[in-house]
Amino acid sequence: MTELSVALIGGGFMGKAHSLAYALAPIADDLGVTLRREVLVDVTPESAAAAADQLGWNSSETDWRAVIARPDIDIVDICTPPDLHEDIALAAIEAGKHVFCEKPITNRSDQALRMAAKARAAGVVTQVGFNYRHTPAISFTKQLLENGKLGAPLQFRASYLQETSFNSDPDRWRARKSTGGSGTVGDIGSHVIDVAQWLFGDITRVTARLRAKAAGDLGWVTESERLDQDLIDDSGVWLAEFANGALGSFSVNSYASGRKNRFAFELDASKGAVEFNWNSREEFRVSYLDEPADHQGFRTVHTNGQHPNGWWRLAGLGTGYVEVSAIQFQEFVRAIVKGEPARPDFEDAARIQQIVEAVHESAVSGQWVDIPGGSR
């Protein structure tokens, strides 16, 4: 394998983010293969051509089925709205392509499980755009948990907060469940769930409460009003039990003033603790128990070439959104080259979607809901 040709389906915001990341990934590190940004697919010839031109793709098309059928295409990257994900992914898998799909891979876990099963059967490499876990500080945390340096998992606290829903059109498709809106749990909460499971292992049970915003300067509507009015969840809180006994506490809110895009977590383990905030993503913050009493506390380490996926010898140069996205594609390409599974793959994404649905189910029933299946 000397070359991998990519077809990008969807030239919107996420298509742009992926294009930037593909441009960086092979320059930043030798991936052992040439990555060709071959064709961008969008709805109309004009939009496709304009996007391909602006985003640096060799050609443009409008028929994703025809593109997937092309033998010169190795990777299909899906950046469309979620309701198209399944069709495109299954077609690509069937054609033997490796598939990168933005999250959520679908809003229904049964679809997601089917997609994961098909991909496994076909032997193609899949990956889903839970980009945050590829941050070097998080990868390093994973290493420290795996090699025992942090001890046994005890408690995980996380939140993902935005203020995007203020001043947004209440009639946008994203605001309605029936038109494909994922809600805060599915949209941003899924990132938190991904990282939680990546670091602490399987979540086995959840209990939850969800809310949607009432019109005007008022508070929330109740869960039953929310469902009656076909509203997505704007706010959610849930508890989780992990398979290893650790406890988790999670919060999401898209009506959080001043929170532009704050994904943050804290984890406590039996030998140390870590905290992370995407808004200072270059900082790995860790505390260890085995320090002298007068020197105990959190240390702030700027991630660098001595940490997983760090690109530069000089820490503090700085890692941005595009760079972390590029790391995600480096991981994907390396997995293809090695013939190994990439992570998080469709199977991981299906489990995340199961948890999202369990959160929704619990919000209605008021009961703890078990997550079926188990650790891979």
Place this chain on the structure above:
Amino acid sequence: MTELSVALIGGGFMGKAHSLAYALAPIADDLGVTLRREVLVDVTPESAAAAADQLGWNSSETDWRAVIARPDIDIVDICTPPDLHEDIALAAIEAGKHVFCEKPITNRSDQALRMAAKARAAGVVTQVGFNYRHTPAISFTKQLLENGKLGAPLQFRASYLQETSFNSDPDRWRARKSTGGSGTVGDIGSHVIDVAQWLFGDITRVTARLRAKAAGDLGWVTESERLDQDLIDDSGVWLAEFANGALGSFSVNSYASGRKNRFAFELDASKGAVEFNWNSREEFRVSYLDEPADHQGFRTVHTNGQHPNGWWRLAGLGTGYVEVSAIQFQEFVRAIVKGEPARPDFEDAARIQQIVEAVHESAVSGQWVDIPGGSR
């Protein structure tokens, strides 16, 4: 009323903290009355005399019943272990004294409710040592919520984390429920519940999970093992619904490496948001929606004389633990002088204890548990 004489029952750590606070309170501001640190009661004549001498009290005694009976005593301040609180408080109330009691006022809400009822009937002023709420940044947040500047409550996220249980004697009385240990929910979680209700109104329902630490470098024992082994909860997570529909998410852990004493919360409301961390308690951090798009974000305000309970014209001089404790006694004394209820009083504390118990009950049953009673 020109003078108030205080009897302090208990000369340990908390007795020292109160003594320091009493020393500051009347100097920092004119309370309209002279505060006399009259008598300190402790277990033996020697310990009582030594403590009175060191902590600046005029005299010492060993018999709290006799002291309470003295007509010259106006205030009884209870700093004993929790299992003595009810007896002392009821005796003091019966004698017509105003009572300040450290938290938890008891580990049983039925006792607490009884104490609250007796105090109300007797017309004495009571206050309980939930000191954090008296921090100027929190008092200011309360003002902004009350005057509508922040809009309607939406979400409240809070945690109280310590690492005190590492290296502690597993056989200490505090570590066993049967010997009076309150556990993390009752001990530190109660502070969080107090502030949550003070700011967002009544909590009406909770669901929870609790854990205790297994011996050695291992994870948690399950809830049933915990209860079987007569262990207090070392870790807890719970969700809450507020009467106004807002959601809450809470976490406590006494096995949180690097967290010396971290009490922190974030609240989102429909016009703005506030965050607070006791470890930077002089900072009031607020975001408002109605800012120009290029200037939105959290601002950090150093509290000062222009905020409630600020002592100094010059912000940034700095507020410590003792100063906040002194503010708490200023509030107590002012309430006595005015003949008004102090807050948080026995009634508030009883409700907090009800919530603590609901958290424990839910951790066993796996069900949401309603909190009886309602807003005052």
Place this chain on the structure above:
Amino acid sequence: MTELSVALIGGGFMGKAHSLAYALAPIADDLGVTLRREVLVDVTPESAAAAADQLGWNSSETDWRAVIARPDIDIVDICTPPDLHEDIALAAIEAGKHVFCEKPITNRSDQALRMAAKARAAGVVTQVGFNYRHTPAISFTKQLLENGKLGAPLQFRASYLQETSFNSDPDRWRARKSTGGSGTVGDIGSHVIDVAQWLFGDITRVTARLRAKAAGDLGWVTESERLDQDLIDDSGVWLAEFANGALGSFSVNSYASGRKNRFAFELDASKGAVEFNWNSREEFRVSYLDEPADHQGFRTVHTNGQHPNGWWRLAGLGTGYVEVSAIQFQEFVRAIVKGEPARPDFEDAARIQQIVEAVHESAVSGQWVDIPGGSR
């Protein structure tokens, strides 16, 4: 010695701060002696009586000379405007009293040196109110420099910023050199100089630039205009050489928007580095060279009972302005009890004033100015 009686001269802001600190100091720790707040002296009988009553002093007087003459007074604490410091201090020294004097002890180093010489000759203990150095995080830094843990001093960067001059009366006495105004270098810069020398050793040379604010929304007037108009310095920057070869960079400004009271420094040494900010004074922040490459960075340690002058076993309880002031008086009283010099004493203060004057001289001459005298 079983008792020390204090006479406080001056019942204003600083008299209040000292009163609060005296109230705390002997309760927080056993000082080996009883501290009596005996008499408060102020200008009129009414102001003196009111201050004594509010601030907790046993009696009040208006004639400081008479009070100093009283044999029952052991300590004279001077909180008057600076132009009275010399007279009061010399009288107290002559009467054999120990003297605590607020900073600046004078605005003239020749006076200060004379005062230091008299105190040394009389064998009394003196201390000056450079309170910041008593912060536990700074005391711990001093220890680490002395025991070699941080290696050799390399660079010291410090600033003290306030916004107090905005909206202040331009005709207040503090704003004019001729009416006793110390300017930012003498008033707040002196704190920075004190800590710099305490940690890094003697400053031997300085070069400087100073400015005063022009009226209205304009910039600075030049140094010559400033002196012509009898203005104090509102802004200053200076460089320093330390006796050990280290370099220093210093800035002060009283027109720094948003800076309520920000005293901060960073120091680099050959084995590690420390940074400190009074606005988060409970945090000791240190970096060491000898850490693994993937764990290098600053750690944040909450100071506590395991650090010098920490009062509590539980770090993170919090240290405020009054508590640090109380530590300062604990140090003073302990020195008197032991019969040892306190620090910073009149000699230290005189050297600081020499440096302040060298900064002023350099701002006029444009030359580096040597500081006479040397290390003690």
Place this chain on the structure above:
Amino acid sequence: MTELSVALIGGGFMGKAHSLAYALAPIADDLGVTLRREVLVDVTPESAAAAADQLGWNSSETDWRAVIARPDIDIVDICTPPDLHEDIALAAIEAGKHVFCEKPITNRSDQALRMAAKARAAGVVTQVGFNYRHTPAISFTKQLLENGKLGAPLQFRASYLQETSFNSDPDRWRARKSTGGSGTVGDIGSHVIDVAQWLFGDITRVTARLRAKAAGDLGWVTESERLDQDLIDDSGVWLAEFANGALGSFSVNSYASGRKNRFAFELDASKGAVEFNWNSREEFRVSYLDEPADHQGFRTVHTNGQHPNGWWRLAGLGTGYVEVSAIQFQEFVRAIVKGEPARPDFEDAARIQQIVEAVHESAVSGQWVDIPGGSR
């Protein structure tokens, strides 16, 4: 003009950084022209070919003179060691190419001034790699100073700290002045000077002290020892006067433990203040005077599409080193397309080099040194 072809001279660390930035720049925004990464020049055919392949250039060469002579090349980007900059730049200018040159453009201001004059005469666009100023938070600060929102400049405090010199080879060429080492003032201090002048206007005078590190765990050697031993400056502090009367204070150190790459500044002006730290470069922090007294303080704004050069509608996505470098090339290309000067150009860089040399001169003479020339 529809296409601009770039020749990159030098395929090392900086060549890689530029390659990544060129890959991003035209995708992130429509620059009105196609940017071709045409040819990479390096020392040997092998190194050039390998670098071109890895870094995404169409071809490779070893003879920069031949490449500059090619009519299809529009832009020459110089990433070689500094001693080659002048020859390459002058050849490129003579050939009518636009020139991007890494900093320092030279270590001698006379050369730099000559290069600037030639470029001006030739009418080509030049830009120098002072990348930090292109950070959106800094560009926004520039806007606010220009439109009067912040008022008149008062004080500028800045430092650039690294720990790169610990464990470095003392015999590397960068460590000796005679072998082309720029020292901390020229290497990292120049970035600080660039931003200071960009925001506050011309620096007119400086006074300085410099030091080099002695061998082993010792302190500094003196300035005269440093020059005798042909050492570059490892540490420097200097004061500056700006043309508008503002004061500046600057520090650099490459022996600052824990400082991976910390470029930070604070500025005070008559209506507000701003602070910036590259390690949290997405945060614009500002304080304004005209706020209510109980809401004064610094606010933290995450930069986004509503700020200059922000790429994304969603603030908090995050801006990294490569993204800021890409903004720098966007600015360069836009200037070429518009036929306007880019900033900072060779003229700006020459003035920065004059200031660097004035700092060195002052460190020897002990005198304030005037910077010749003036504002553009």
